[in-house]
Amino acid sequence: MDVDTQTTTKGKEEQVEEKKGIMVILVGAPGSGKSTFCQDVMKISNRPWVRVCQDTIGNGKAGTKVQCLASAATVLKEGKCVFIDRCNLEKEQRVDFLKLGHSHGTVHAVVLDLPAKLCISRCAKRTGHEGNLQGGKAAMVVNRMLQKKELPKLTEGFNRITFCQNESEVQAAVSTYGSLSLLDSLPSGVFGQKNSESKVQLGIMKFLKKIDGPCSVANISQVSVGNKLPNENKIALHGPESGAASSGNVGGEVKDCEHTSSGNVGNEVTDCEYNLSSNVGNEAKSREGPLSCNVSDGMKDFECPLSCNVGKEVKDCEDIDMVSRGDTASSDNVPTLAFPSISTADFKFNLEKASDIIVDQVELFLQKYHNVRLVLVDLSHSSKILSLVRSKASQKKIDTSKFSTFVGDITRLYSQGGLRCNVIANAANWRLKPGGGGVNAAIYSAAGKALETATKIRAGSLMPGKALVVPLPSTSPLYSSEGITHVIHVLGPNMNPMRPNCLGSDYTKGCRVLREAYTSLFEGFGSVLGEQNKLNYESNGKQVSETKDQSELNLMKQFALTDQKGKRECVNEIEMNKKCKGPQTENESESTDLLDTNEGQITKKRIESMSKAWGAWAQALYNIAMHPEKHKNDVIDILDDVVVLHDLYPKAEKHLLVVARAAGLEQLADVRPEHLQLLRTMHNVGLKWAEKFLTENESLVFRLGYHSAPSMRQLHLHVISQDFDSNHLKNKKHWHSFTSPFFLDSLDVIEEVSKQGKATLNNDEKYLTKELRCHRCRSAHPNIPRLKSHISNCQSPFPAALLQNGRLVLPPSKQCAEKSS
């Protein structure tokens, strides 16, 4: 099966690899041209290539990742080269193929990183495509998939990565692979990645940092050789052939390196960064007008590209991407809230005052959040409020890529105006009912019954100044055709005597309430940003195999998850919400069937599941905390605010739980400054017990802390000895949940809550799946038994970070010794 074991006639540099088969993993959104790429190469190549396509692998129908792996393995064993034709946009989706590829030869990535618009347009035109992603849903799915895109890096194990960002680059790559004869090989390294990539990455990273996205911490541990990763790296440092197995020992931590090397690409790459229209070839539509608009300070001229006309000229101005104005990330990927002016229509709020408030609140919000977009929408070109706001925003020099105005129908922003928004605000009435007129009627009408039902289960009414976030069920047309994931109802003050609850001319109160309304609205948007990101990881972490359709299903699944987590999305609780927060009975049953998108059933589940779908097994602590007197055999101490008990499955010689008794405080994510005293009490109680144990056994060392994402309902503090000598510690997750950043030290949590208002959670799955390392000496071990064997003897001092800020509780006799060692 070894095909290319002979020395080739190529230069020395190129003899580095390709001794066996090549696996080329295509990376790209639906419509990026993966299948075409494979077919084009296969047409002209002398080399035996086989395309493994997940969309057709199941007897012509969509199959599974496992099937693809099996098929690819067969191909490679036969000494042929293989294309993996599936989206592979996320690192996790690539990892198994990398492993397989390396066991038979070398692995390349060809990244078809074409503009989202082009991919969507191709998908939309498809009929009967293998991936069945044609028509209207294409835009939504492609955009969502691209939001999760993680460009491949050499550190994942690729020997060679080729980035193609336009058609000519794709053709060059076709030619490169197509002309590869049986004995040829290709040099290792990263090719075609423009310098702009680093800019884009920076922008994205800045955004992700804000909401804890897939930044590269996980990659750090995988870079296991060499402390320097020079930009000019040409040789694959990281593949298994170089001995960089992920479980290898790492001497020092190596910072993740963005491979910006552009390498030799063979084809010429014109620098066309930030100019999407130059890349789309035939697909590009006329973009005259908005793109060339000047953004000047004058009110009249301040027609930013977003405020393009809709209607007749829609086609010409769709997709006026903000990248054209120098944004660091594609606007396709920027979370966007579109909102109408609140209270200025029916409620007759003074426009001058309202515009001041809008601009102030927008400015405040944008100081807190980066890489987000706010768009004020009105139907009319002659809208006074839009022009006032534009003018004032301009005076304040608010970045027009982050805040702009838009003339159009808020329910058709994407389909008519080409403006992608994932969240829209509704100027609701206090009963949260459809009807009336204006924006409220339009949104309820466009969103269908689904919005009404979804709203009803969250709240029955809304106070002026408040907002209510409602995840939009996937059954809603606004979701499927416009890509709207959430509607935020907001109610402003009424200054119209013809309407209920008129404030008359009390603009002191009116302004206060209107400010509150925008604050609530933007906070609601902020909560959606955080929640969506969290859900992404939850969904990603469990992906095993997926077809393109399954990807879409996953998006729906995220929705269902969002729905279930409705509680934390309600910015201001009212009526039903209060019910949601109430304690559950001990017998209640909860469903975790997230894929059932039947509206009626979701409604029922939402009510049942409240904030999170805690399984029946996860209720034990909650039940004990609510009724400790009924569990006297389990608890070892009952105080006013906490109960103390031994962990039923201790992961160390001593392992206690200090459980909060407050109803509704389910986990650390719920903790806010008002809980600070409780946190201190929990810490002090835990500390007291640790010290008690230390007097009995001086060899112990304790750590007190919380799990970022606990499995058991009800806030609880772990007090755990650091020997981890327990038969109940059985798997990787057990280990990492106490030794990785997933475990948050109690004192750190207290400090964060007091300074930032809440704790920063490290609840990414990546913390629980990393390689196994000793918590003292940091040595790596292949499996749990070997790790446990090691830690039973390891006497190394604890890492310095643990010795600071009281994170470790040591017997008095050891305190100085540990710190000095």
Added chain:
DNA sequence: GTTCTAGAAC
């Protein structure tokens, strides 16, 4: 959270 178990890894 655990238990059970198929199948991967050794």
Added chain:
DNA sequence: GTTCTAGAAC
């Protein structure tokens, strides 16, 4: 063949 992991079910 045995050990170990990881996913499903509870």
